Amino acid sequence: MPPPATTYTKYETRRRDPDPRAAALLVIDVQGHFASLAAPIMPSIASTVALCRAAGVPVVYTRHVDTAPRRAPPLGEWWPGDRIDAGTPAAELLPGAGRAPGDLVVEKSTYSAFAGTGLEETLRRAGAEEVIVAGVMTNLCCETTARDAFVRGFRVFFSADATATATQELQEATLANMAYGFAYIVDCKRLEAALGKAAK
Secondary structure (H helix, E strand, C coil): CCCCCHHHHHHHCCCCCCCEEEEEHHHHECEEHHHHHHHHHHHHHHHHHHHHCCCCEEEEEEEEEEEECCCCCHHHHHCCCCCEECCCCHHHHHHHHHHCCEEEEEEECCCCCCCCHHHHHHHHCCCEEEEEEEEEEEHHHHHHHHHHHHHHHEEEEEEEEEECCHHHHHHHHHHHCCCCCCCCEEEEEEEEHHHHHHHH
16 A cells, blocks of 8 residues: 555645656565565556556566575675575565566666666667656665666656555655655556557
């Protein structure tokens, strides 16, 4: 559920609908390691994916995988014992994430899905000018990816009900920051209204 209207909505002075002809959905790190955080929003993740897919919006998944024997600073300083190794359940996308054959899965080893992954080039080749961000964790990988997309010239849409993190306070803080200067806030209801027209 989106946070109460007394939080991010006071910063939400801009409204816009995503253009299905120019958008891509980024589903961030909905994987085993974050299963407990993602559990409450899995219905919204599934709905967001289904709405985008029905409107012809490409769906891109990311998953965090640590490839080096030890996490290098600075990430390793914050999460020294919190590894996600390839080939383990922690690294695998959750079954309810809605991945279909042919969907791109981007492996990353830091907060931003754009850092060293070639994601920007892939999106540009596909003609994407907008990204819709959903997944976990709201204030870490989702927010960093959204900010990175913004400074790379993508129009950003950020989901209020298909993102989750450790506390409601952190969730609300990110949504306020996004609404203030980085992204148009959406949820399943708004996406259904915006993308449903394109799917008909």
